[in-house]
Amino acid sequence: MQAASHTPARKRLVLLGGGHSHLSVLMYFARHPLPGLEITLVSRDIETPYSGALPAYLAGTAEERDLFIDLRPLAQMAGARLIQASVSRVDLEKREMHCPGRPVLHFDMLAINIGSQPDGSQIAGAAEHAIAVKPIPAFLQHWERMQADAAACFERASPYTLAIVGGGPASVELACALQQRLRERCGQDIPLQVHLFTSAPTVLHTHASGAQSLATRALQQRGIQVHTRCRVNEIGAGSLRFRQTEREDETLAIHACVLATGASPAAWLRDTGLALDSTGFIRVNDHLQSLSHPFVFATGDIAAIAGRARPKSGVYAVRQGMPLAKNLRRYALGKPLHSYAPQRKALALLSMSDGSSIASRGGWARQGQWADRWKTWIDRRFVAKYRDLPDPGAGLDDSSPDAQSPLNESVIPSIRCAGCAAxxxxxxxxxxxxxxxxxxxxxxxxxxxxxxxxxxxxxxxxxxxxxxxxxxxxxxxxxxxxxxxxxxxxxxxxxxxxxxxxxxxxxxxxxxxxxxxxxxxxxxxxxxxxxxxxxxxxxxxxxxxxxxxxxxxxxxxxxxxxxxxxLRKTGLRAGDRLILTKALGTGVLFAADMRYQARHRWIASALGQMQRSNQMAAHVFLQHQAHACTDVTGFGLLGHLREMLAAPDMPVAVRLSLDALPVLDGALDCFAAGIRSSLHEANARHGDCLSNAGEFRKHPSLPLLFDPQTAGGLLAAIPAEHAARCLQALRDKGDRDAVCIGEVIEGGEGLVTLCDGPLPALGGAGPEHGV
The missing domain is CATH 3.30.1330.10 (PurM-like, N-terminal domain)
Structure with missing residues (x-):
C-alpha cells in the first residue's frame, strides 16, 4: 500500500452502499490511491453480509466471520471517510445527499451499490407479515425469533409450518438451510413443515433443465413441499392465501413466511431524476455510468445495463467491482472510460445444506460433495480477502534505505494516535x-x-x-x-x-x-x-x-x-469509594482502528459512549456529597488517579480492583493482540505508584490503567454511606457502566494497591459492587 498523500483534495467521490462492487473499489484505491480524490463511503450497515455464504451460516456450517465483511478496516485502509447512515434523498442538481440527523453531504461523483430487496408489492399483507430475506441483517434478527418459536412448538409436540415465497436460487437454498438448522437444533423427527411457493412451472426456472431436476429431486427427498404455478395473493398473521392455476383460492396456516421473490429497488430513486428502467432500477451504459447523469455510476442489483440484461445475482456485482473502480479513477482524471461487458453465463453454486451443492452453468449441471467443497472454498476466500488486511504498523522493509537509517528508532512508534491520546x-x-x-x-x-x-x-x-x-x-x-x-x-x-x-x-x-x-x-x-x-x-x-x-x-x-x-480534584478521605462512570479502552480501540484491526461494532460502541455528556454524572456526584472528582482522559485512569492523590495535607492511598474496571467491548482483545496506544508507554510510567504491580502483571485488565481516554468518564470519591445510592442514581440517569472500582484507605504515601477480588459492600440502599 502506498503512503498517504498530502495532496489537497480536489474532487469528492461518494460510494453509496457497501455492496460487493464497492468492496473492490475500496481495495483498489487502497492499493492505488489517487491524490486529490476524497472518498466517502455511506452505508446503513457497516458489517455487510456476503450473500453467497448465507445458506451455510443459516444451516450452521459457517460462522459469523465467514458471512460478514467489516467495512471499517477496509475504508481505513483506503483512506475513505466512513459514515453509517441511511439516505432519505439525493439531489442531483445540487449534488447533495441527505441523511437523517446529519449535515448535508456534497459530492462531485456518486457510485451507487445498494443492492435490492424482495418484491412483495403484489402480495397483500407482505409488508406487514412477511420476513424479507434482504436486508440480511434484519432477516437474521427475525431468524433468531423464528428458531425460538419453532422450538417452543416442538416442545409442545405441535407442528411448525414455514412458508417461503419465490422459486429462484435463494428460495431453494433457504428452504434447505432453514430446515437443516431447525432439525439439527430440535431433532430430526420434529413435526416441521416447509412449503415453497413459485409462480413458475418449476424451481430455478432461469436455469437449465438439469439444475431444475436436481433441485426438485433434492427438495422432494427432504420432504419440502413445492407449489409450482402458484400465485400467493395474501399473507396474514398466521396464514397464507394462494391460488394454483385453474384452482380455487386455498389458505395455509403458517407460523412464518420468508419472502425471497424477485428484486425491487429503493423507492427514493424515483425522486432523483435518474434514468430508470420499467421496474425502477438505474439504467447505465457499458461504462457502468448513468444514462442521464454522467457523474453517477451504479453496479450490482440496483443497476440495469442497457442492452445487456442479466439476472440479479451477486456474481455480477463482484465482477463489476474492478471495472467500476478503474472508471471512477478515469472519470476523476478526465480520461476516456473503458467499456464493461458482463459475462453471458455465470457459474452458480447452490448449497443443499446436506454436504452437497448443485453446480450449474449454461446447460450444464451437476450435484455433489465436490461442488460443496468448491463453493465453501470460493466463499471463504472471498470474505478473507477483505477481512485479513495487512497491518500498516508492521514496519519498514528491511531493505529500504529508511530502515537502515540510525534515526529509525523503535522509541518513536510508526503510528501516532490522535484524539486525547496525542x-x-x-x-x-x-x-x-x-x-x-x-x-x-x-x-x-x-x-x-x-x-x-x-x-x-x-x-x-x-x-x-x-x-x-x-x-x-x-x-x-x-x-x-x-x-x-x-x-x-x-x-x-x-x-x-x-x-x-x-x-x-x-x-x-x-x-x-x-x-x-x-x-x-x-x-x-x-x-x-x-x-x-x-x-x-x-x-x-x-x-x-x-x-x-x-x-x-x-x-x-x-x-x-x-x-x-x-468539585476539586484533591480531597480524598479514608473510607471514600471511588466510582467511575464510563468504561475504559478508547485509546487501544482507536489504535487498533488505525491498524485495520478493530471491528466496527467495537468502535460503534465506543463512539456511542463518547457522545454521552458527563454533565448529569457531575450533578449526581454533587447531590451525593462527593469529596473529589476528575475526568479520566489522556493520562489514563492511573495517571488521573495519581493527581487525585497529590494533596500533601491528606496522606491517603487507594485500593483498586482490576476485576471491577468497566471495559469497552473489544479493548481486552486488542490488548491481547499486542496493540497499544502511542501514549500508553508514557502513561505506564505512572506504574511506579503501584505498590504490588508485579503480582498482577499478567492480569488482562492491567493495561487499562494506562490507556489514554478521549471523552472518558468521571472518577469521583463518594462517602461510603452515600456510594450505593449514588451508583444507582448514575445508572438511572444513563451511565449504565458506572461502577465502584476502589476505596480510599489510610496512609500509604499516595500509593495504589491492586486487588482482583470484590470490594467491601457499598453503604446505603442500592446495588452491590459490580452488579
Missing amino acids: KLESGLLGQVLGELQPCNHTDVESSLSSVEDSAIIRLGKERVLLQTVDYFRAFINDHYLFARIATNHCLSDIHAMGATPHSALAIVGIPHAASAIMGDQLREVMTGCTEVLNAHNTALIGGHTSETESLSFGLSVNAFANPEKL
Missing part, C-alpha cells in the same frame, strides 16, 4: 511547565502547577470564572461525529468541577483542499460542535480557523460558579 506525556509536560516563570495575579487561584481540571479566576467572594482548553487531531474520519465527541470532551473539565459551561471559543484546523471541500469540512465540524454546545446551553462566542495538515478541533470553555460549590 497529548504530550505528563512527565515531559510537567518538566517544561516547571521551567517557566509566568507572572502571577492575586485573583488567579490556580497556577501552571495546579492539578485542577480548569483554571480558576476569582471575581468576588461568591463568584469565580473557570477556564479550560482542549484541542486535538481527529481520530475518526467522520468530521461531524468527531466534532460532537471533541466538544463533549472539551466541556468535561468544567463538568468535572461541578460547574455549568457558559460559553466557548472554537479553534479549527482544516486541511488545505478545494474551497468547496474545506467549506464542507468546516460546516460539518461546526454543526457537530454547535449541536452539542446548544444541548448544554453553552454559547459559541467566537473562534479561530487555520490550515493544518490534518483535521483538528478544540474549544476554550468558560464557566461561572460559586467557589464553595466546586
